[in-house]
Amino acid sequence: MTGPGEVERMVEALLFAAAEPLSAQELQRRLPEGADVGRALAGLRARYAGRGVELECVADRWRFQTAADLGYLMIEEREEPRRLSRAALETLAVIAYHQPVTRAEVESVRGVQLSRGTLDLLLEIGFVRMRGRRRTPGRPVTYGTTDAFLEHYGLAGLADLPGAADMRTAGLLDLDLPADFTVPDPSRTEADEDPLEPGDDAEFHRDFLTDDQS
Amino acid sequence: MTGPGEVERMVEALLFAAAEPLSAQELQRRLPEGADVGRALAGLRARYAGRGVELECVADRWRFQTAADLGYLMIEEREEPRRLSRAALETLAVIAYHQPVTRAEVESVRGVQLSRGTLDLLLEIGFVRMRGRRRTPGRPVTYGTTDAFLEHYGLAGLADLPGAADMRTAGLLDLDLPADFTVPDPSRTEADEDPLEPGDDAEFHRDFLTDDQS
């Protein structure tokens, strides 16, 4: 005959190793005949009361659970930096070299529609900002890079963005590019742009919605 | 200031919740400053001794696990055991007890060439890893065991390998035993190993290929 202390040990082990909460019936089935599950559960509940882990009964099923007041320990700020997706990296590159640039222009260079999340992400991590509005019909918002962008890539200014010659030296440019391949110099200022006005932000989000519908 | 009882609760909660064993350092990082992790671990170990769940140190990290004598209850949780051949197990033992050890040395101890797939399998299931290179002509790759190996066999460290101390005293773990049966020289240096360099992996696989052709 299995003593009550021994049954308690068994229930403890079973509940610990189980992939999901177990009912008293399920426990009974996995224990030696005649084992008093109810008594074991009561004993364990008392034993774990006030500990870092507690025995909980949810919907007639039993499980060990971290004490509620220690839940904050289970949240971890992960230091691991994110990698930018290919789409994000390409969009960032086009914005960096072609700024100030409208959403439509980015799409025209990349040849694909800009997904909503890509630009949002770049705005969110602070590498891209809204710069102003193009003085063309519809007055589209123009985008550019931020100081955080320069800082991240170790650039003193936009003039330090590597040009075509640098790219060639680095072996990035090869022969299948046209001979007249040039890279725009984003450090020159363009005049066909108005500064953003207060409230432009909201309008921008409306832009997004209509873009998506089209 | 967090009292010792409270720290013990926290460590208990963290170890219960964790999917992997946690080192004292990892625990420390998640606890309030000044928390005495060592004391909490010792307290928990004593508290859980003889229970259905026990606190164990494996590969220098800590985990709760079910008591060994209750393993028979965990039929549903039991993993399909990996089928390792006797040759694979013996190779694993030779590597574990003699590391860092080269393939040729493993073969010399066992008196037979490693059959194709034996070492690969041990590397693939993650019990064995390439450790470095022996500073001898040809700079052969040396092998050792992993934390996964220690975790599987419930060993706190290599010093806990069963019988290792006695074997070492008896000179049974010496490797300076050439194939031509000369008397072993019990003085064995362990420092004659270079760390692996990037790209060594590929070279290793070339090794394998040439081995297979022979």
Place this chain on the structure above:
Amino acid sequence: MSGFQPVLDFEAADEAAETGDALVVDVDGYEGPLHVLLALARTQKVDLLRISILKLAEQYLGFVHAARRERFSLAADYLVMASWLAYLKSRLLLPKPEKDAKDEPPAEVMAAALAFRLKKLDAMRNAVEALQSRARFGLEVFGRGDPEAVTVVPSNQVRSTLHELLQAYVGERRRESGRRYQPAPVEAYALDDARERLRSLLPELESWTPLRGVAPQGRPSGPPRASLLASTFSASLELVKEGGLEARQLDAFEDVYLRARRQRATT
């Protein structure tokens, strides 16, 4: 026998040792000659370091002989070991020469080294058993079945290098330059064909018929409808000029009607 449990083919040797019978020859059960030697040595029931190498050599040679009689194909390793042991045996038996051959240790030292090597392999065999009898994770002991996933709050840090950025840009521009506007060439309804067809239709065009009815119906693979209409219209104007056809349009943008010019009107 389940899982990690090694197939202990030494059982045969142990049994033989207990019963005093000769070892059952089963080459498949052994990894190599050293493993056979170890199994044989264990039948001597003494510390491996104190076994009789002479007796071991005889046992091994008997094993190889038996295996050959049973027509087992023994690997070369086994035969090399056999000849080495035969040589060692002869050296152990023969009276000591005045001096050993050059660069060769005394036979007793070689025998001791072999015994030590067997001891070493035996230690590893015991190690396997000791490891396998431990409470193994996932087999005898178990971890938390339902770990509480730690909620990971990702930081806003980004990992990206300037080189990556440049690669992305160049890749982008390369694709852009590779994109050229290439409209599919439009298949046109040749004017000659239209003229030919209209001429053949003339006898049937006795009453005014709208141009869109006269022009051939478009097919998905052929020229577009616009081209069929335009070429038919151009051909009809030519035939009007030749005098074979009449055309009329009641008002601007209205349908154009065609009919064959009456023969008697021309004569």
